[in-house]
Each structure stands twice: as structure tokens, then as C-alpha cells.
Amino acid sequence: MAPPEKPDLKVLLFDAYGTLFDVDSLIAGCDQVFPGRGLEVCRLWRAKQLEYTQLLNMMGRFEDFWQVTSKALVFSCRSLNLECPPEVRDRLLESYFQVDAFSDVAPALEVLSRHYPLAILSNGTPKMLKVAVEHNGLQGFLTQIISASEVNSYKPNLQLYRWACQKLGHGPDGVGVVSANAWDVTGARAFGFWTTWVNRRGAPWEDLGFTPDVTVSSLVDLLPVLGLSL
Amino acid sequence: MAPPEKPDLKVLLFDAYGTLFDVDSLIAGCDQVFPGRGLEVCRLWRAKQLEYTQLLNMMGRFEDFWQVTSKALVFSCRSLNLECPPEVRDRLLESYFQVDAFSDVAPALEVLSRHYPLAILSNGTPKMLKVAVEHNGLQGFLTQIISASEVNSYKPNLQLYRWACQKLGHGPDGVGVVSANAWDVTGARAFGFWTTWVNRRGAPWEDLGFTPDVTVSSLVDLLPVLGLSL
Numbered sequence: 118m119a120p121p122e123k124p125d126l127k128v129l130l131f132d133a134y135g136t137l138f139d140v141d142s143l144i145a146g147c148d149q150v151f152p153g154r155g156l157e158v159c160r161l162w163r164a165k166q167l168e169y170t171q172l173l174n175m176m177g178r179f180e181d182f183w184q185v186t187s188k189a190l191v192f193s194c195r196s197l198n199l200e201c202p203p204e205v206r207d208r209l210l211e212s213y214f215q216v217d218a219f220s221d222v223a224p225a226l227e228v229l230s231r232h233y234p235l236a237i238l239s240n241g242t243p244k245m246l247k248v249a250v251e252h253n254g255l256q257g258f259l260t261q262i263i264s265a266s267e268v269n270s271y272k273p274n275l276q277l278y279r280w281a282c283q284k285l286g287h288g289p290d291g292v293g294v295v296s297a298n299a300w301d302v303t304g305a306r307a308f309g310f311w312t313t314w315v316n317r318r319g320a321p322w323e324d325l326g327f328t329p330d331v332t333v334s335s336l337v338d339l340l341p342v343l344g345l346s347l
Numbered sequence: 348m349a350p351p352e353k354p355d356l357k358v359l360l361f362d363a364y365g366t367l368f369d370v371d372s373l374i375a376g377c378d379q380v381f382p383g384r385g386l387e388v389c390r391l392w393r394a395k396q397l398e399y400t401q402l403l404n405m406m407g408r409f410e411d412f413w414q415v416t417s418k419a420l421v422f423s424c425r426s427l428n429l430e431c432p433p434e435v436r437d438r439l440l441e442s443y444f445q446v447d448a449f450s451d452v453a454p455a456l457e458v459l460s461r462h463y464p465l466a467i468l469s470n471g472t473p474k475m476l477k478v479a480v481e482h483n484g485l486q487g488f489l490t491q492i493i494s495a496s497e498v499n500s501y502k503p504n505l506q507l508y509r510w511a512c513q514k515l516g517h518g519p520d521g522v523g524v525v526s527a528n529a530w531d532v533t534g535a536r537a538f539g540f541w542t543t544w545v546n547r548r549g550a551p552w553e554d555l556g557f558t559p560d561v562t563v564s565s566l567v568d569l570l571p572v573l574g575l576s577l
Contacts, residue, residue, distance in 0.1 A: 164394075165553075171401045172530050172555055175503050176537045180556070188554055195551035273405050300402050307406045321425035323395075324418055325402055326410070 123344050124311045127287045132296035133239035142217035151199050165189035170240055170271035179269035182241045218253040225336035226258040236261040238281045240271050273304020299323040353574050354541045357517045362526035363469035372447035381429050395419035400470055400501035409499035412471045448483040455566035456488040458575055466491040468511045470501050503534020529553040
């Protein structure tokens with residue numbers, strides 16, 4: 118039986134990096150190139166990647182996520198005094214095509230996809246997302262992949278959320294956004310989506326005036342919230 | 348003699364935190380409260396503080412810099428598994444009133460103030476800025492202190508830059524923005540200000556489509572650019 122708070126959702130909309138895909142799975146590749154520094158490079162790379170999307174948004178400018186990811190990597194290496202010639206940069210960038218899904222993702226999406234249309238809304242380029250989805254065998258569970266590149270604007274810009282609603286054919290209250298990124302949940306909640314925060318690491322919540330409707334420690338834990346089970 | 352690129356500026360507009368004031372001067376206070384963890388707390392605190400201003404901007408919301416700084420501190424401590432009861436939080440927050448200016452600031456502002464009106468444009472609240480300016484004896488050099496709180500919007504939002512131009516009575520090409528924060532310089536340059544990046548630590552530039560007009564390693568090094576000397 119469904120718990121009382123079960124929401125009336127028409128579609129589930131997943132964030133990609135950090136939520137479906139474990140960007141920490143890129144650490145090993147970084148560590149091969151920069152022995153002993155992989156973790157440090159990977160974490161700074163990710164932080165700068167996000168920072169750049171947000172700064173571009175605020176300047177009303179756009180460079181696609183492949184370019185942003187490339188610039189973030191180059192800056193991170195320079196900042197850590199590591200050489201990153203173009204061939205190394207390109208090899209590390211291409212590891213984004215092989216990013217691994219978290220282990221809870223495929224089992225959860227399989228069940229959820231029998232009850233809801235599932236879609237992705239991500240800052241990634243269409244190509245980055247398509248290849249990573251296929252690399253992890255998730256394409257059969259998804260009805261749409263919506264990219265920030267379609268509107269030249271990154272999360273949490275309202276324009277991108279509006280575009281997602283238009284493509285999904287539902288207003289924000291029919292859309293359940295699922296994200297592991299607290300800022301993403303905050304932006305989605307501010308827009309009016311029903312939100313789930315995936316907190317796999319037991320991190321504290323970041324309070325910017327909104328709280329997620331539901332917090333789960335894995336995508337599988339979302340199933341009982343929606344009255345489902347594995 | 349002035350170098351050929353000497354710009355025709357009517358006023359100089361300084362960023363505060365990181366540019367005039369050394370936020371690393373708060374590390375000692377953090378370290379007293381959290382022995383051995385001061386650096387880590389202080390760096391995460393600052394990163395979250397900036398992130399929150401940018402996220403609030405993107406959501407079109409505003410909480411003043413004192414609130415943001417408080418939330419950033421609380422999150423940082425939780426995230427590092429450190430206890431931060433309200434009295435500790437308040438004591439650390441109040442250290443923002445005693446933040447130290449970099450050693451090059453007073454000598455440079457003294458010379459510059461004889462040739463240009465000098466102002467501050469900062470995310471800080473009017474009170475935070477006024478107290479920190481007076482703590483460092485800089486009030487005599489400044490004609491205006493412009494705060495993000497006046498327009499409820501943080502850097503690099505165009506609205507805040509427009510407000511600064513209005514208060515200064517000059518268009519962006521007459522205003523020289525001086526900042527140590529690369530994202531701040533980028534936003535200011537995108538708006539049309541003449542920009543100086545103060546790079547005291549020899550950091551690499553962050554390329555988001557704009558470069559500073561001038562890069563200096565201290566405020567004193569800005570003097571010869573403007574045809575001045577100590």
C-alpha cells in the first residue's frame with residue numbers, strides 16, 4: 118500500500134551526473150594519467166564544471182557542456198600544476214562517455230519505467246548523455262533525454278525547467294524531479310516541481326529556503342514512496 | 348610616464364572580500380574553535396558562501412550576505428562533522444567584522460584616492476562592509492560603499508552592475524573594476540567595465556570567454572598602469 122504522501126505524478130525527470138552517473142567513476146582514469154592525484158583532479162574538475170555553468174547562466178552566455186567540461190579540466194590541471202596537453206585532455210574528456218551508473222540505478226529504473234514515463238534533464242550535451250545512457254544500458258527505460266543545449270541555458274535557470282515541462286507535456290506539479298545535487302533540487306523545488314533528493318552519502322541538506330519533498334538514500338528507496346517495490 | 352594603454356577612467360570600483368580583505372585572515376579564528384581544521388572550514392565556508400549567492404541569483408531570490416554567510420558556515424561545519432552551536436556560529440560570523448586588509452591595500456588606496464574617486468562594490472551587507480572598512484582604517488580613501496543588498500541581487504548579476512553605474516554617475520567604460528575573483532572580473536568585463544584582475548597567488552586565469560584588461564600581482568602594481576607611483 119502506498120504511503121499517504123504518495124504524489125500524483127505523470128512523469129519522473131532524472132538528473133544525470135551525480136544522480137544516475139557516478140562522476141567519481143572518472144577518478145581511476147584521472148589517476149592513471151596523474152598518479153596519486155586522480156581524486157584531487159576529479160573533484161576540482163567537477164566543482165569548476167558546475168561553477169562555470171552557473172557563471173555562464175548569470176552572464177546570459179552559453180558554451181555547451183563539452184566545452185565547459187574541457188575548460189574546467191584545463192583550469193583544474195593548471196591550478197594543480199599538472200601538465201595536460203590536448204591529447205591527455207581529450208582522453209580524459211572522453212571518459213565522460215564511459216561514466217558508470219550507480220549500482221542502484223538500473224534496478225530502480227526498470228521498475229519505475231513500468232509505471233511512469235522516465236526522462237533525463239541534464240546540463241550535458243545530447244551526445245554526452247546518449248552515449249553514457251547507452252554505455253550503461255539504460256536507453257530502454259527512458260522516453261526522453263532533455264539537454265540544456267536545447268535552450269542554451271543551464272540548471273537551475275527557469276527557462277530550462279519551462280522547456281522541460283513543454284517537452285514532457287506536463288506542468289511542474291505533475292513532474293517528479295529526482296536529483297542528488299542539493300542545488301538542483303532547490304532550483305527545481307523553487308520552480309514548483311515535486312522533488313526527491315538522492316542523498317547516497319548522508320550529506321547534510323543545504324538550506325536555501327526550500328527542502329525536498331522526499332529524501333532517499335538510493336533510487337531503490339524511491340520505489341516504496343511511490344507505492345512500488347523491486 | 349603613463350604606459351600607452353592607460354585607460355580614461357573616472358572612478359575605480361573595488362571588490363571587497365578576496366580583493367581588499369583577506370578572507371584567509373579568518374582561518375586563525377576558525378582554527379581556535381576547530382583546532383587543526385581551521386583552513387578546511389574556512390575554505391569550504393568561503394566556497395559555499397559564493398555558491399549560495401550564485402544559486403540565489405539564479406532562482407531570482409535574495410537573502411542578505413550575513414544570512415548567506417551564516418548558512419554557508421552551518422553547512423560547512425555539518426559537512427565536516429563539526430559541532431557549531433549558535434554561539435560559536437555567531438562568534439565566527441562576527442570575525443567578518445575584523446577581516447584584515449591585504450598589506451598592499453592601504454598604501455595603494457592612499458595614492459589612488461588622490462587621483463580617482465574610489466568605491467567598493469560588494470556582495471557584503473552595508474554593515475559588514477562599513478565595519479570591515481573602518482577596522483582597517485580605509486574609510487578616508489573611499490567615496491562610496493555599494494552593497495548587493497541595495498538591489499537584492501548578487502554579482503555578477505547585470506542589475507547590480509547597472510545600479511553601481513547609476514550610483515557612480517558613469518557608464519561602464521568610465522569605471523575600472525578591480526577584483527581578485529576571476530568570476531567577478533569575467534562578469535564585470537562582460538558588462539563592459541574596464542577590469543583589473545588582482546592575482547596575488549599566481550593562479551591560472553579561468554577562461555569563460557573574457558580576459559581582464561590588466562592583471563597585477565598586487566594593488567600597488569596597479570599604480571604604474573595608471574601612470575602613478577607610491
